[in-house]
Each structure stands twice: as C-alpha cells, then as structure tokens.
Amino acid sequence: MIEMEQALAAIYQRTEPRQAERLPLSQAVGRVLAEDILSDIDSPPYDKALIDGYAVLATDLRGGRGNFMVIDEVRAGDIPCEPLQSGMATRVMAGASVPRGADTVVPADRARMDDADGLPLVHLEEPQVRPGQHILPRGASLHRGQTVLAQGHRLAAIEIGILAEVGRLEVLVHPQPRLSVLAVGDQLVSAADYPGVGQSRNSTGPMLGALIQAAGGQAVDRGIALDTEPELTRQINQGFQEDALILCGSVTSDATDRVPRVLRDLGVERVFQGVRVSPGRTFWLGALGHARGRRFVFGVPDNPVSALVCFHLFVRPAITALAGYPVDEPARIQAQLADEYRQTGEHPSYHPVRLENQRGKTVVRLLDARGMPDLKTLASASGLAVFPAGQQDFAPGQTVSVMCF
C-alpha cells in the first residue's frame, strides 16, 4: 500500500500527452493546444470607431464645441477616401476605420446637422473631449508576431474565435485519450440478460464508460471478462489497442487467480497495489511497454461508490494528463456539514455528498444508504467530502473540504 500522493505521482510520471494531430477549428473545442499560436495580423487592423459618430481632431473642439464640414461617410468594411484635415469631420459607424488625421470620435447624439448652402456641415458639442476617445487603436488587441495562445492551453469557445481571428483554419492539438473498460466477476451478466440467483448486471462498466466520456476521453466498452484464459487473454490484448484499460471488479480476490496470471503472462508490470485511501484500498496500477507506446491497466473495485471515487481520484487525472492538460488539482470548496459523521478509518475517506442550499448557505449532505450508497442515491451526488485519517466525530456545522465533480 502506498500513499495517495505517491499513487498520483506514479500515474503522472508515466502519462504524457499523445502525439499531436491536426484538426479543423470546428472539431478542436475542448482540446489542448500542441503548438504556440502567433498572430499574423494587427487587431484591430485599423484605428476602429467603437460607436456611431463623427471623427475629428480633438484640438478643433475649442471650448468643447466646433463646426465641421462633413467630407466622407465610412461604414464597417469601407476604406476612408481621404485623410482628415483641421475643420473637417468624417461620419463613422461603429466598427468603421477612422480616417488618418482624426484622433477623436464624437458620439452622433452630440451632433446637430447644419446644412448651409448645400454644404453638409455639422455642429458638435463635447465638453470633456479626450484625444483617442471611442477609438480602439490598430493592434491594441493583437499585434503581428505576438503569441496569442500558448502550447498547453485548453481551447474553449472564445479561443476558437481567437484562432479564426489570426487566420487559423486548422490547429495542432493532443488527441482524446482512449480507454477501454472490461468488467471482471463471475456474478456479472450483461444488461441484455435477466440476472439469475446470485447474479447482477454489469452496471459499473457502462458507468465508467460514461465517466471517461465526461472527462474528455473516448470509451470502448469491452463487456464482461470471459472465463477461459485464452479468451481473457484475447479480451485484455484487445484492450491494449487503447491507451489504457480499466479492469473493473474483484480482480485480486478472484478465486482462480485467472486475471492476475493472464496479466503476468502478457508482461504487465504491477506499479502499485492498494492506496491508503478509502475507498481505494484495492485500487492498483499496471503498466506495459507496447508496440504502440506505453499502456496502462487500472484495477478499479466493482461497487459503484468505490469505482466512482477511484475514477475521480486516479483515472481522471490520468485522462487529463494523456489529453495534455497541465497537472492541476480538482476544484475544492469548504462548506459546513448538514449531518454528523463518524470517521473511524486509518486512511483518509472520500464520501459522496450533495451540496444543498439551506437558507442561502451551501451545506454538505452525506449520501448514504446503509453505509453503501447505491447508484440511484449516487445520481444526486455533486462531489466527494474528504475526511482525514483517524478517529474523529464530525458534528453538523463543522467545515469539511469537498472535491466537486
């Protein structure tokens, strides 16, 4: 048995992002950049009017007012015809290019048209005029050659806009990690079968597949382990087509020792077995050098709570590392317990909880059905409360740390 920190270090030490692939922007959202992105343009590409109004020279507004001859009208997309000189104004629309010579935009609602002798004149009043007002100068947002997004950055929606802005149709990103799930246990039948006496349907396998997808991976459900060694060997070998294989079930207490023997024969190195954390005392990690690169085997207990906790503590970090995310701690919040809890374990415990709103305050409700919440109860969980090792009675109102899903 090792400490949780050692287990995570062993996982991170062995996981690295997969070889980058090139994707069109429309498929890249959620992925992690495998290259630095430089801007090929200044943005805005011109001095840009931020509002509808009149572009003028600030010094022409003596005492905050002045009369101007309107020489041009520029909309977004238009090219201003001529540079502006003192005493002149150009009508500009929001988003338009401000003509050379102008340094100020006076809002349209401060203008009064005053057409004299057929010449378009405008009277502007702007008591507190500032040079540069309502103008976003060329390159204020991006300048050519600048790194706008760095390798390792996760691409959310706004980043997709940035990539389009700097002319990228495709981008180099890390592929989604692929994980397969194989359920192990003589009592298991598939969802397609009706369980006989002593049997139960494989529900933890499909749940783990969905957790993999929600964590940004691709899941391959390899069903339930078959009971002869040649068939089991074939199933596990198939699992090595993916980056990692989750064996879910009581692998180590398997009466016939079939799974451990097959793994040994396939050359899987046991990195660690058992972590000082509850649940998770039976979680183990195996590794295999493989023609297509390193492969992992995670041994996850079969009961839904233990599987969920082990997934969040150990498998999720492996998926994010394979996906190219920088190592980071999951979000934790501090909140007050709604229930009492007796911590008796010699290991830190993770307990499924629901965050509830109680008179405007967030409280932590323990989920429990006779000491072992079932899937139906678990469905309302919003995170895992962490209780440190040792004998301790927690009272309602005491503050605990919650790792949020």
Added chain:
Amino acid sequence: MIEMEQALAAIYQRTEPRQAERLPLSQAVGRVLAEDILSDIDSPPYDKALIDGYAVLATDLRGGRGNFMVIDEVRAGDIPCEPLQSGMATRVMAGASVPRGADTVVPADRARMDDADGLPLVHLEEPQVRPGQHILPRGASLHRGQTVLAQGHRLAAIEIGILAEVGRLEVLVHPQPRLSVLAVGDQLVSAADYPGVGQSRNSTGPMLGALIQAAGGQAVDRGIALDTEPELTRQINQGFQEDALILCGSVTSDATDRVPRVLRDLGVERVFQGVRVSPGRTFWLGALGHARGRRFVFGVPDNPVSALVCFHLFVRPAITALAGYPVDEPARIQAQLADEYRQTGEHPSYHPVRLENQRGKTVVRLLDARGMPDLKTLASASGLAVFPAGQQDFAPGQTVSVMCF
C-alpha cells in the same frame, strides 16, 4: 423593444424538444430522457453481504458471543446451498448472497476459527449485534416496476449505470439541437484570407459555433453571407435545414437592407426586435413555419462581447429547451466587486467578469479594454456580472450578482 423576461418567454413559447430518437447507452450521456424508465428487477436481487464475514442468526449471539458450525462458503455470484439454521454460520464474502435463515453478518475480524474433531467451528464475538447489520436487503435500492428515472431527466454518467442495471441497452432521448451560423457583414473575410484595409476576419461565427457545441448542440458553420440576393437566399434556405439559424452581424443597419428583404421574402415572421438589456439592444428573433417543423432565426450582434452575452442570455436557453431540458435559470452567485463600475444605462447591463481568489475570498474582476473587451481579454471570463438599470456608481467591495458560464 421588449423586456428581457418577455424575450425569454417568447423563445420558450416557441421551442419544444425535438422528436425523440433511440440511442445505445454509450451514446446517451448528456442527453435528456424522453421516456420514464422502470426497473425490471429488484436490486440488490438478493440479501447482499456488505462485508466479508459470517452470516448467522442474531438471536444465536447470546451475550454478544457464540460458537457456530460453518456449513458453507459463499462468494459474489455463488448461490447459497442450503438455508441456515440456529447454531450454524455461513462464510460470506462482500457482495455475496446471504443464505435464507440468516439475518446478520458478523465481520471476519470478530471471528476465531476453532476446528474441533475435523468439524469447522467458528467462535464469534460481537457485543453490539443488530439484526440486519451489514446486509443490504433485496430490493433496498430498486424494486421491480418502480420508476427509477423520469422523462426529462438529464443522463449523467451515474444514470448510464442505472440504465444498465435495469436492463436497458438503448434509451429514448431527445436529439441534440442543430444550429447553423451565418456571418453577415461586407467587411468580413474568412480565416483563410488575409484581411485588407477596412476588413476583418470572421471570428464571431466560429466562436458561436463552439459555444453551440459547448451548450450541447451541433453547430454548422455556413461561413460569410454572399452579397447577391439569390446567393443570400440560397444560404439562408440552407440554414433552415437545421433547427435554428444564427445571423451574426449588423443585419438591421445593413445599408442595402438586403438581409431583411430576403428574410421577408422567405416568409420569416419577426417575433421581436431589440431587448431592453445591454448589450442586446439589437438582438432579434424571427420564426418560420417550415416543412420540417418550426425554424428560428436569431439576430446576434457581431462584436464578440455582445455576441457572447446574447448567446448566453437568449440562444443558450433556446438550445436547452430544444434539447428537452426543463426551463431553469443559469447558476448565479453573489460576490464582491474588485473594481469600481459606473452604471449609466437605461437598461440592465451584463458585463464579462473573471472570478478571482483574493485572500481566500471570491471577488469579481471586470474585464475591460477601453470599454469593449477583445477576444483575448474575454478568454479569461468566468461569467457575466449583472448591473440593474439606472444611474449608479458601484464601489469595490459592493456585492453583485454573477451569471456563471
């Protein structure tokens, strides 16, 4: 112009979930159920031992102790051979079926084997024995015929496990809404082109596409509107292949009035134009009766902040309604401003903000680059702060409401 609540009501009134489709479990995560799910089994299907130990009759432990003859050993998946009688014990493993007659499991660490004359005997000491301890009774989690998940429930990972447990391989869910995006603006060029003077690349369109995906929809990028009416008509008609079309850009101030004319000719009814909210004063909604069902047109401003805000205020609710989610308000938190803010508008304002941690407290940092944050600044936004209509100076430390992304 209408109020924001009226705009949302108009959207919800016209959006309903699309016709349900049947999907395998592995593709159903994130979808919304279009049927009630009943259990076809009791779960657990038998009285289940929660720990390794000995199944006995509680009344046999007089004074908290007793000697028992061990008649059987049952593992998960095994069927107990015979019912238990007084004075007998069955060795059970965690997950195993507790034999008929037993009502209690005594943990293995409270047992001492005591084989006399070749007969397997066990001495058990459990001072505070309770009938039913360490046993999850048959049907405690699910009982046959019970509704385990109701129509309208969103399927997260744990729900996928529940569906497998009740024997579902496929499930009836609402399809993902499909939205197309067409950028409108004479100044726009595609990311593939280098922008000339007065031009800029279409970045808001791809950003909206990624926002649609992140909100659970499917996005179809239809590029930039072409400048003749027949071509524009063809592009907009193509957009009606999807459930909704987002026209992004200064449609209404279009000098040539081309887009409004094409929409009118196509029979698009203008539901509302302009909402009393900032930004969003130019947001509009159109509707069209169509051979494939009702279609929507959203008119979204082209600048990234306005587009982002309008998306979150109006388009996202439409996507969730089309996806079958029950109407619900986005999560809002209350937190203190880190900066001062002068609210001068006659409408409520939504301002992009970043939530920051300041000495263990969450504070609200306004994102601003000269009154109009660019995409690069926006990328760090975690939500929108809401400032009510009217003249008001907000000081640092004042509490504001933040709609979180």
